[in-house]
Amino acid sequence: MKLQMHQLASLDRLIHEPARLMIVALLYTVESADFLFLQRETGLSKGNLSVHLAKLEQAGYVQIEKTYRGKLPLTLCSLTETGREAFQHYRRSLHHLVAATGDDNERPAMTPAPAG
Template identity: 50%
Template sequence: MLPYKELAQLDKLVHEPARLSVLTALSACTLAEFLFLQDLTGLTKGNLSSHLAKLEKAGLVFIDKHFVRKKIPQTTIRITSDGRAAVERHWRQLESIHRAIQQQGAHNDKRSSTV
């Protein structure tokens, strides 16, 4: 059986490309500044803010807004343990699905070459 149905059942909150990019970047560091994430992902401020709000609402990231030297606004984002688990699970699922599809394809190639 091919795992194509599993692709349709992936966590859509995590699977959305911009959010997957953000979560993957955050999983590689302790915290990131908003502007760094914006530059890294290539998202606009509004788009990144929107995606971060969805991730925060789901408990996958923590957003801290504060001022540096009482004047300069700074927003930092941390991935939560739930967020880290979700993105790691997502990548494992994608790898497993990809491996299964490749194996099925190799199996079909062997079958068609013997005919």
């Protein structure tokens, strides 16, 4: 039990934040995605998404590239190798932790204390 508590404390807080978790999980499944796609899928405002992306970029988890596809300007975001490994580690830790809490059915039944 002590080990699992330690795992909980060592979860990557940068990824653990819900908005950033959405961004990283989305980017994990693709090669790259642009700002507009991320904004639509996460439901975040432009400002909010920018702030979270900047934090992830600062940590070296996300690479942001401003480019063009034909005449269309794109802000392309992709997970770096560090970001990919960090997310894999986060998933493993969280999975172990959730598994260690057991099944809902294993919860001891509330039985009335014997009288007398």
